[in-house]
Amino acid sequence: MPTLPAYDGTELAYHVVGDGPPVVCLPGGPMQALAYLGDLGGLSAHRQLILPDLRGTGESAVPHSADSYRCDRLVDDVEALREHLGLDRMDLLAHSAGTNLAVLYAARHPERVGRLALITPSATGLGIAVPGEARRETAQLRSEEPWFPTAFAALEAITSGKATDDSWQAIEPFFYGRWDDTARAHQAAKDGQKNEEAAAVFGAEGAFDPDATRAALARFGGPVLVLAGEFDLNSPPGPTVECATLFPDAAYVVQAGAGHFPWLDDPDRFVATTARFLGRQS
Numbered sequence: 419m420p421t422l423p424a425y426d427g428t429e430l431a432y433h434v435v436g437d438g439p440p441v442v443c444l445p446g447g448p449m450q451a452l453a454y455l456g457d458l459g460g461l462s463a464h465r466q467l468i469l470p471d472l473r474g475t476g477e478s479a480v481p482h483s484a485d486s487y488r489c490d491r492l493v494d495d496v497e498a499l500r501e502h503l504g505l506d507r508m509d510l511l512a513h514s515a516g517t518n519l520a521v522l523y524a525a526r527h528p529e530r531v532g533r534l535a536l537i538t539p540s541a542t543g544l545g546i547a548v549p550g551e552a553r554r555e556t557a558q559l560r561s562e563e564p565w566f567p568t569a570f571a572a573l574e575a576i577t578s579g580k581a582t583d584d585s586w587q588a589i590e591p592f593f594y595g596r597w598d599d600t601a602r603a604h605q606a607a608k609d610g611q612k613n614e615e616a617a618a619v620f621g622a623e624g625a626f627d628p629d630a631t632r633a634a635l636a637r638f639g640g641p642v643l644v645l646a647g648e649f650d651l652n653s654p655p656g657p658t659v660e661c662a663t664l665f666p667d668a669a670y671v672v673q674a675g676a677g678h679f680p681w682l683d684d685p686d687r688f689v690a691t692t693a694r695f696l697g698r699q700s
Contacts, residue, residue, distance in 0.1 A: 428480075429479040436467050449515075473492070536642065
């Protein structure tokens with residue numbers, strides 16, 4: 419497993435999967451180990467995936483200062499990885515909360531990014547919020563599922579500020595296009611992968627300046643893919659389409675039948691979409 423030193427000496431680990439031109443893949447969570455990404459449904463057959471464990475997660479070391487978990491400060495770790503890989507420019511793919519890190523990196527280092535793929539984006543850093551009503555409307559698309567009544571009651575408790583620990587567990591099926599054995603195993607494997615201390619710092623005060631980031635991205639010249647899942651409760655298509663409007667050259671795709679992890683719900687469709695995009699010349 420290769421490693422590199424960050425600017426403050428923290429040892430950062432990353433995995434390399436597949437062959438072909440590299441694409442750096444940033445995990446979400448926030449601050450969850452990269453393991454949940456797998457090989458992104460087989461995307462590694464088309465591109466070499468560079469999968470970093472962000473500091474304090476997975477096989478990367480815990481830093482001396484917890485303040486370094488803040489999203490804007492993690493940009494320096496992404497830049498250190500690019501330099502370590504010897505890439506003049508790199509393609510970036512990011513999932514969920516990791517899209518905040520990707521857009522901050524693209525805003526700060528636009529000349530270092532070729533293609534930018536934002537998968538089921540969580541766009542707090544862009545000032546894009548998801549209202550409770552949008553989540554409830556998306557959830558209603560699953561009303562024929564046998565688990566729906568319990569899960570929807572839990573969602574209503576969450577969106578009304580009455581959540582319990584059981585509520586969060588009950589809504590887990592909403593994050594997958596199919597609540598089958600594969601989804602259950604994926605959800606169970608995520609337990610223990612997230613650094614909760616780091617997650618609490620990730621979006622702390624000062625981490626994001628949406629107006630400045632939007633202004634910078636309006637000048638970003640590379641091609642961008644924003645991919646949403648039709649059933650994604652975390653990043654519903656309605657609110658997240660705004661992400662695509664912030665870039666001069668962006669494609670917006672909604673993967674039918676997919677939740678928050680589209681490479682699990684329909685690997686062939688996900689890989690076809692992302693591989694086609696990543697094959698574009700920037």
